[in-house]
Amino acid sequence: MPAPLLLVTSLGPDEEAKWRAALAAAMPDEVIATDLGIDSERAEIRRAVEIAIVANPSPGSIRDLPRLQWVQSLWAGVDAVLADATVPDVPLVRLVDPSLARAMAEAVAAAVLYLHRDLPFYAAQQRRGEWRPHAVRSADRRRITILGMGEMGRASAAVLKAIGFPVQGWNRSGAECDGFPVRSGLEGLRTALAETDILVNLLPLTPTTRGLLNRDVFQRLPPGAGFVNYGRGAHVIDADLLEALGTGAIGHAVLDVFETEPLPENHRFWTTPGVTILPHVAAPTNLVSAAEIVAATVRTYRLTGCIPRGVSRDRGY
Amino acid sequence: MPAPLLLVTSLGPDEEAKWRAALAAAMPDEVIATDLGIDSERAEIRRAVEIAIVANPSPGSIRDLPRLQWVQSLWAGVDAVLADATVPDVPLVRLVDPSLARAMAEAVAAAVLYLHRDLPFYAAQQRRGEWRPHAVRSADRRRITILGMGEMGRASAAVLKAIGFPVQGWNRSGAECDGFPVRSGLEGLRTALAETDILVNLLPLTPTTRGLLNRDVFQRLPPGAGFVNYGRGAHVIDADLLEALGTGAIGHAVLDVFETEPLPENHRFWTTPGVTILPHVAAPTNLVSAAEIVAATVRTYRLTGCIPRGVSRDRGY
Numbered sequence: 001m002p003a004p005l006l007l008v009t010s011l012g013p014d015e016e017a018k019w020r021a022a023l024a025a026a027m028p029d030e031v032i033a034t035d036l037g038i039d040s041e042r043a044e045i046r047r048a049v050e051i052a053i054v055a056n057p058s059p060g061s062i063r064d065l066p067r068l069q070w071v072q073s074l075w076a077g078v079d080a081v082l083a084d085a086t087v088p089d090v091p092l093v094r095l096v097d098p099s100l101a102r103a104m105a106e107a108v109a110a111a112v113l114y115l116h117r118d119l120p121f122y123a124a125q126q127r128r129g130e131w132r133p134h135a136v137r138s139a140d141r142r143r144i145t146i147l148g149m150g151e152m153g154r155a156s157a158a159v160l161k162a163i164g165f166p167v168q169g170w171n172r173s174g175a176e177c178d179g180f181p182v183r184s185g186l187e188g189l190r191t192a193l194a195e196t197d198i199l200v201n202l203l204p205l206t207p208t209t210r211g212l213l214n215r216d217v218f219q220r221l222p223p224g225a226g227f228v229n230y231g232r233g234a235h236v237i238d239a240d241l242l243e244a245l246g247t248g249a250i251g252h253a254v255l256d257v258f259e260t261e262p263l264p265e266n267h268r269f270w271t272t273p274g275v276t277i278l279p280h281v282a283a284p285t286n287l288v289s290a291a292e293i294v295a296a297t298v299r300t301y302r303l304t305g306c307i308p309r310g311v312s313r314d315r316g317y
Numbered sequence: 318m319p320a321p322l323l324l325v326t327s328l329g330p331d332e333e334a335k336w337r338a339a340l341a342a343a344m345p346d347e348v349i350a351t352d353l354g355i356d357s358e359r360a361e362i363r364r365a366v367e368i369a370i371v372a373n374p375s376p377g378s379i380r381d382l383p384r385l386q387w388v389q390s391l392w393a394g395v396d397a398v399l400a401d402a403t404v405p406d407v408p409l410v411r412l413v414d415p416s417l418a419r420a421m422a423e424a425v426a427a428a429v430l431y432l433h434r435d436l437p438f439y440a441a442q443q444r445r446g447e448w449r450p451h452a453v454r455s456a457d458r459r460r461i462t463i464l465g466m467g468e469m470g471r472a473s474a475a476v477l478k479a480i481g482f483p484v485q486g487w488n489r490s491g492a493e494c495d496g497f498p499v500r501s502g503l504e505g506l507r508t509a510l511a512e513t514d515i516l517v518n519l520l521p522l523t524p525t526t527r528g529l530l531n532r533d534v535f536q537r538l539p540p541g542a543g544f545v546n547y548g549r550g551a552h553v554i555d556a557d558l559l560e561a562l563g564t565g566a567i568g569h570a571v572l573d574v575f576e577t578e579p580l581p582e583n584h585r586f587w588t589t590p591g592v593t594i595l596p597h598v599a600a601p602t603n604l605v606s607a608a609e610i611v612a613a614t615v616r617t618y619r620l621t622g623c624i625p626r627g628v629s630r631d632r633g634y
Contacts, residue, residue: 099455102481106456109480110430117427119593123440126594129587131579133596138416138603139423162479163426164419262448270446276436277443279450286455 002302003048004031008062009055009074019055019074022287026295035061051301053294055285059084070307072297074290076100076152076283078311079205079232091310093297094317099289101155104202107230107282108146108156109163111254112198115226116142116165120252120276139164145192146170147212148202148231149177150317152283156202168192172315190220198226205232206316213237218244224251230282233258238269245274256282319619320365321348325379326372326391336372336391339604343612352378368618370611372602376401387624389614391607393417393469393600395628396522396549408627410614411634416606418472421519424547424599425463425473426480428571429515432543433459433482437569437593456481462509463487464529465519465548466494467634469600473519485509489632507537515543522549523633530554535561541568547599550575555586562591573599 007023009016016034023032032053033045049065055074062071063086070091073081078094081087114120118134125132144160146153149169157167157180167180170192174184183192193199199221203209213229214237221227227250229236238259244250255269256278269275297308311317324340326333333351340349349370350362366382372391379388380403387408390398395411398404431437435451442449461477463470466486474484474497484497487509491501500509510516516538520526530546531554538544544567546553555576561567572586573595586592614625628634 103453103455106430106480107434109426110434110436113423113427113430114436117424117598119427119431119436122595122598123593125596126587129582131596133598133601136420136598136601138420159480163423163476265446270443276440277448278439279442279448281434281439281450281453284450284453 004033006049006052008057010058022291026291060086062087093308101151104152104283105155105159111228143197145196146200193220200228201231203231204317215240227253321350323366323369325374327375339608343608377403379404410625418468421469421600422472422476426476428545460514462513463517470519510537517545518548520548521634532557544570
């Protein structure tokens with residue numbers, strides 16, 4: 001009888017129950033415990049657990065697991081788990097789900113085309129009852145730069161290319177990805193920004209990328225550029241973005257992620273012209289496919305003892 | 318010395334001058350006359366003209382051209398010229414421009430993704446300061462039907478497929494296009510509608526298609542379907558669309574074309590929730606590429622006497 005899997009989340013009880021059911025359906029042979037029940041049972045489970053499956057775990061909730069072999073995140077972004085110093089130093093495995101990458105690519109295409117075809121401006125005109133066509137630029141003359149060329153960045157680049165946009169990437173290594181030119185480093189970023197009509201952020205949040213999207217970045221874009229943030233709110237210095245929107249350095253921003261979520265009701269983003277707010281809906285984890293991916297990894301571990309590769313704690317992803 | 322080309326438009330003088338310059342640049346050996354000047358010169362030009370190049374010509378403006386061989390439209394849609402009974406019965410050639418098809422494909426992808434990703438709903442939530450994520454459906458579960466599978470329809474279908482949407486078409490012949498399933502006839506339309514989450518109209522306006530998008534069509538869509546009109550305003554019975562929006566049969570409509578343009582200021586579309594208004598900007602004719610396409614056709618005529626094939630007056634396109 002293998003040790004139970006421990007599911008640790010800070011989701012509401014309904015949401016957690018859905019995850020537990022999906023995981024149970026994908027791994028009918030496994031026992032999936034949540035951190036409930038009477039103290040003696042809890043202690044026994046915690047002593048035995050080898051694998052913790054986590055989704056937004058509260059800080060401190062993955063400690064005191066003496067036999068823990070690895071932590072499996074149900075999210076692709078693991079910045080919150082890495083920021084918790086009480087998490088044991090075992091491999092932390094992030095979810096890499098091709099269906100997530102496809103969802104992100106759709107979200108990126110939707111936001112880029114929304115900006116490309118001036119839909120926010122036409123919405124404002126409609127509210128004023130104003131009929132005024134703007135010149136149409138073709139996609140091949142709208143240059144897109146994607147920050148972060150992992151699974152999601154590459155899937156997004158492929159879809160944008162199919163629509164007709166010229167795409168370049170920026171990542172840590174600067175290695176060419178799937179035929180797209182990729183720059184790296186601060187100098188590479190500055191060069192890319194000067195050639196960018198719409199900037200799309202898909203970076204993971206790490207100590208290096210936190211606050212990266214600041215005044216200096218926004219000012220290096222051609223005036224009136226578009227900005228799409230599907231990374232993390234903490235990549236952006238909000239005051240700098242508001243300033244860039246005010247001066248016209250940024251023409252319009254589509255923001256899906258925020259330093260605090262839900263976005264506080266008094267935040268200026270809600271009412272600043274030139275900001276479209278989405279409630280963190282770019283690429284929500286797909287319950288069914290995520291459970292299947294986790295199940296395959298657990299199965300491999302049970303059969304071979306092989307622990308999957310975790311993220312690099314230095315890089316943060 | 319070949320006979321001059323006659324450029325006939327109802328555009329403003331600035332707009333007409335731009336077209337004349339673009340055509341002159343593409344055909345430096347041709348004389349391009351507009352219908353101005355003193356009467357004796359006008360009469361002489363009109364007697365000699367073999368080719369009339371038209372953009373929105375006023376009714377009656379292409380008569381009294383005894384040597385006219387063909388009429389070349391600078392627009393893809395020729396419904397207005399066909400409706401003018403005074404136009405001589407010579408071939409009427411519509412503009413078929415691959416760059417126009419690409420522009421339309423971008424416009425279709427923009428509107429479809431805008432609806433697919435609930436952007437109009439999030440805009441309404443933002444105005445209320447409301448943070449509420451909706452479930453995300455993946456593109457492969459959002460079925461798109463394109464009415465009209467000519468150059469533009471096929472280019473749009475290809476881009477939508479690259480994004481991940483299942484696409485079917487509806488046209489006159491029902492012949493499969495580029496691997497996309499295509500239905501035809503009223504029965505085929507009804508079958509297609511029942512399988513349609515977003516309906517995209519790209520039909521030419523003909524006596525058969527006028528008023529086609531009516532109550533019966535809207536009611537056969539699954540409740541809450543999206544609707545995109547990039548065809549002509551007269552395809553739609555406005556009162557029926559307003560009713561369908563009111564009952565929720567249509568969840569949201571993106572309208573780029575209207576029976577009267579600019580859309581009259583008192584039209585209910587301006588303020589009806591669930592309507593996004595665009596000022597006829599889907600695929601504006603590209604001056605430079607259109608002039609080059611017309612120039613190539615004129616050159617062939619000068620060299621070979623070959624008159625290009627016109628639209629079918631029966632079919633209307």
